[in-house]
Every structure is written in structure tokens, then in C-alpha cells.
Amino acid sequence: MSEACFNSLLSKIHPYLKKQDTTFRLAVTPRERLVVCLRYFHLFVDKISLYLATGDTQKTIAFSYRLGVSTAHQIVHETCRVITEKLIDDAMPKPTEDMWKKIANDFYTKWNFPLCLGALDGKHVTIQAPANSGSLYYNYKKTFSIVLLALVDSHGNFTAVDVGSFGKNSDGGIFAKSRLGVFLEHNKLSVPADTYLPGTNQLAPYVIVGDEAFPLKTYLLRPYPGQDLDESKRVYNYRLSRARRTSENCFGMLTSWCRMYHRTIHANPKNVDRMILASCILHNYKRRFHGITPNYRATSMDEPSVLNNLPAQGGNACKNAFSTRETFKNYFNSTIGAVPWQ
Incomplete structure (x- = not known):
């Protein structure tokens, strides 16, 4: 800084x-x-x-x-x-429709992925085991942690964050219960209406991209599972991974300057939640101040909201979700949507 x-x-x-x-x-x-x-x-x-x-x-x-x-x-x-x-x-105000369109345009320009609103991923922040917490914070890495779930734009800015979930929970389970997941499920984030994929007359929704830990939704794309995939599915997985790695890059930049993430944090979980959120805000603030990233409008999902009592969405993918993934797969394998190096 x-x-x-x-x-x-x-x-x-x-x-x-x-x-x-x-x-x-x-x-x-x-x-x-x-x-x-x-x-x-x-x-x-x-x-x-x-x-x-x-x-x-x-x-x-x-x-x-x-x-x-x-x-x-x-x-x-x-x-x-x-x-x-x-x-x-x-640093993180509520998003608008214009903001989503700018982010999607940058993803298409920078990472060749159209109609993308961001990359979604979770990060386990290691903490000292809280007193009388049992296995709530014990994760698959055999450490105690609090999860930072983040939606990231193409430049490595945090667009939305959800902090404080128990380490034992999976990324998909955390997303299903998070305000971010509920907001998207109930279309409360000013997401633009479906539009045409670039250079085609094929309508498609705006989407976010995630890894295998997240459910397949009409607004959330994940890779095709398995090893023995045909070429078209491998191309789709590659293009998805290319856009999704922006979240990994963002976490890498965050941990590179915030040494707090390099050690076990000895603090009350509520205080750890606040420190994590503060570090995300400072990450956005200093990058925007130095002109590294655009002045996007973002939001924290830890704010109080009238949507707190809305039910979490289910984890099963519907027919429309599979259809959406097929639409993007076909586009990436078409003459218009393909890139030379895929």
C-alpha cells in the first residue's frame, strides 16, 4: 500500500x-x-x-x-x-444491471467467456479450534477453518463475499445457504435479462462459473464430470476453467499481501469473520486506488437483508440447467465461439 x-x-x-x-x-x-x-x-x-x-x-x-x-x-x-x-x-456497494454488463463484457474481452458475471470459489481460512465447537470447524484438510465464499470479477476484484461458514461444510452447501445463493435463486441481484451469445441468434442467460463443488444451475455453470469426455466437452471444460481461475488468482493476490492467511489465526470466530471481510474490502480499495482495476460496484452478502428468511435453493440440477450448459458447450465448439488455442 x-x-x-x-x-x-x-x-x-x-x-x-x-x-x-x-x-x-x-x-x-x-x-x-x-x-x-x-x-x-x-x-x-x-x-x-x-x-x-x-x-x-x-x-x-x-x-x-x-x-x-x-x-x-x-x-x-x-x-x-x-x-x-x-x-x-x-468498496462493495450493491450491484446494478450496468455493473453486471460491464463485468460480463470484461470477461468476454479478457477471458473469451461471454455473459459471465463472475467466478465463484471458496477459501478455507485456518483458525485455532474454538472452545466447545466439536467438529463444526473441522474440514477435509484436517484443520479448523472458517470459509470465505467469494464471487470475483475478471480483474481479480471481489464482487460479493459471504464470510463465516463452518469449515466442515462443502462449498456447494455453503453456497446453497448463503445470501448470494438465495439472491441469485430468487433473481434479486439485478441480473440482466437473457441475451444473444456474441455473433449468434442463440439466447442464453448471464451466468457465473464454478468448479465441481457447486451445483449446476441456469445461472451457475460447472464442468462436465468424469475423465473420458469427448472433445466438445473437454473444450467446454477448458474454457470454463480459463474463466474460473480468476477466483484462484484473486485469492492468491489476497494472501500474497495479507500475511494473516499464512498462519493459524488465534481469535474468536466472530472477530475472524470481521478481519476476513476487512481484508477483502482493503483488497478492492487499494487495487482501485492504484488504478489496477475498474471502479466496479460490488456488494457484501454479510449485510442485513429482507431476504434473510428466504428458503435455500435445492441442490439438484433441473433440465434447463443442463440445457444452458449444452448451449455454452455448442457455442465454444462453433466457428464463431471457438478460439485458436483451444
């Missing part, structure tokens, strides 16, 4: 980080509070970072800045709360 980006970030949240001085001690300034929080995320690079790069803790931060351990702990979590509450409308 550059100094200019840091100052811009500080100007937006300065009033909410300011504390009152007392008779016996001076309060930690908003600037210092933000530095301590970003140090925990490992956003700065200097001579101290050689030590922090091995995996910093809040106790180490306290020693580095001559703060009490409980003070450093409180600063990190309070600053993350301010970032998520005050910057979410700036």
Missing part, C-alpha cells in the same frame, strides 16, 4: 478511530491505530517486516509499538470493525 493510498484510507475513517485523551495518558492516534491494524495484515514493507513476514501475532505487534497486548488486540478488532462498517458502501 502506497503512502497516498494509506492517507486516503485514513481520511475516510479518521473520525471513527479517534479516541479521547485522559488526564493520565494520551490516546493512541487514528493514524497509529490504522498502522497497527495494517501491520497485522502485513500491508507495509520495511525493515520490521523481515520479522513479521514469518507470521506476526498481536503480541508481537504490541511489543513492536510498545503497546499493551490487550490494547493491540482491541485496536486490531476495532479498526477492522470501522473498515467494514464505513468502507463497505465505497
